[in-house]
Amino acid sequence: MVAMKHAQHPDPGEMTLIGVMAALSDPIRVGLVRVLADGLERGWGELRAPVAKSTLSHHLRVLRDAGVTRTRQEGTRCFVELRRSDLEARFPGLLNAVLDAAINDHVGAQVGLSDGSTGA
Structure with missing residues (x-):
């Protein structure tokens, strides 16, 4: 059995607006949030972006460190999900405002899933 690593996630009270x-x-990163906005946990291998895998990993780490996403490792696979309820509790309306603006301005539209679908 492979030991599971635990990524560090800030508690909601530790999340900062600036972060x-x-x-x-x-x-x-906005595109990744758009993809994850459907509420489903996604394997990192399902995520597609026009960047190198190492750069995608960096973007996912930035989102996790800020408290925007939660990452879970299971064996050699990593999964990520949006922390929508934590963000809404800490910064009411912020996530919806960002997602609405991103959709209207087509920000992050180049990010999608391996099946070809894109974010909201």
């Missing part, structure tokens, strides 16, 4: 906004300041 969350900085994490959402990149179009690739």
